[in-house]
Amino acid sequence: MTHHLGGLEGKRMLELGNQDILNSFWGKTFAPKLSEKDGKQYYSRRAVEHTSIDLNGRDGALKIDLSRPFNRPEWRGHFDVVTNSGTSEHVEPHEAQFTCFQNVHEVTKNSGLMIHIVPGVQELRGSGYWKYHCNNYYSTEFFRMLCQSNDYRLLEQKVMDELLCVCLLKLSDRPFMDDRRKFLSHVAREHGGAVYKGINDGQFNLGQRLAFNFLGVAHAVRTNLKNRFSRLSWRSRSE
Numbered sequence: 001m002t003h004h005l006g007g008l009e010g011k012r013m014l015e016l017g018n019q020d021i022l023n024s025f026w027g028k029t030f031a032p033k034l035s036e037k038d039g040k041q042y043y044s045r046r047a048v049e050h051t052s053i054d055l056n057g058r059d060g061a062l063k064i065d066l067s068r069p070f071n072r073p074e075w076r077g078h079f080d081v082v083t084n085s086g087t088s089e090h091v092e093p094h095e096a097q098f099t100c101f102q103n104v105h106e107v108t109k110n111s112g113l114m115i116h117i118v119p120g121v122q123e124l125r126g127s128g129y130w131k132y133h134c135n136n137y138y139s140t141e142f143f144r145m146l147c148q149s150n151d152y153r154l155l156e157q158k159v160m161d162e163l164l165c166v167c168l169l170k171l172s173d174r175p176f177m178d179d180r181r182k183f184l185s186h187v188a189r190e191h192g193g194a195v196y197k198g199i200n201d202g203q204f205n206l207g208q209r210l211a212f213n214f215l216g217v218a219h220a221v222r223t224n225l226k227n228r229f230s231r232l233s234w235r236s237r238s239e
Contacts, residue, residue, distance in 0.1 A: 009046065010047060010048075011048055011049065012049045012080050013043055013079060013080065015039050015051070015082075015083045015085075016066065016084045016085070017052070017084075018058050019038060020037065040059055041059075066087070066091045066099075069099060069103065072107075075106075076107065078109065079108055079112060081115065082104050082112070082115070083115045083117075084114070085115075086117060086119075088100050088118060089119055089133070089135075089138070090134050090136075091136070094136065094187070095184065097184060098184060101146070102176045105170070109170070111169070112170050113168065113170075114168040115165075117164070118163065118164055119137050119164070120137065120138060120159065120164035121137035121139045121188035122139060123163075127162070130163075135190050136189065137187070140157065140164070141186060143157065143166050143168070145183075145186050149177040152170055153168065153171055154167075
């Protein structure tokens with residue numbers, strides 16, 4: 001990211017969701033340990049002009065609904081980088097996915113970056129990761145379609161901690177795609193996942209989120225064991 005931006009200092013960043021910083025989670029410690037408690041603290045201390053939006057309004061976040069158009073003319077083409085770290089998948093209803101990504105497109109400047117770290121449908125259906133976490137899942141095909149329809153360049157894409165991590169470069173001021181049906185057909189839809197308005201709000205507390213994530217991990221373990229047992233059974237029959 002810093003390679004294409006020439007460093008983050010003085011850059012304008014929009015963060016979807018007021019993102020907490022966890023130095024450890026379920027006994028796993030992340031390095032290096034950070035003193036900041038949220039994304040706004042982290043980036044602001046590094047001279048980034050940081051804006052976060054979240055309906056919970058916590059930690060300095062602006063209370064803005066991602067399922068509705070921003071209607072902020074001053075933001076059009078304003079931000080050097082927009083980050084979506086596990087936020088867009090919770091935007092409901094399903095049709096609002098189009099509005100959410102249209103908002104991201106419109107506020108990102110020409111030559112700006114859009115970074116998405118989201119649950120992937122391949123990981124969900126292959127091993128069960130992030131099952132029950134949300135109702136919307138994304139794919140490499142989804143981001144390829146975004147690039148082709150909106151004049152983006154895919155700079156990087158990889159799977160990290162079973163999340164699909166994608167960095168897109170906006171190449172022009174072309175308006176966002178107008179084919180809603182095509183867009184929505186590329187967002188995989190599941191049911192029974194977590195729906196909550198604020199990413200870290202009290203409506204959907206930490207215990208509930210951990211319970212949903214535990215169900216997803218348990219499902220993944222069962223799926224892996226089942227697949228392994230099937231391979232062993234097939235191998236024993238063939239010998």
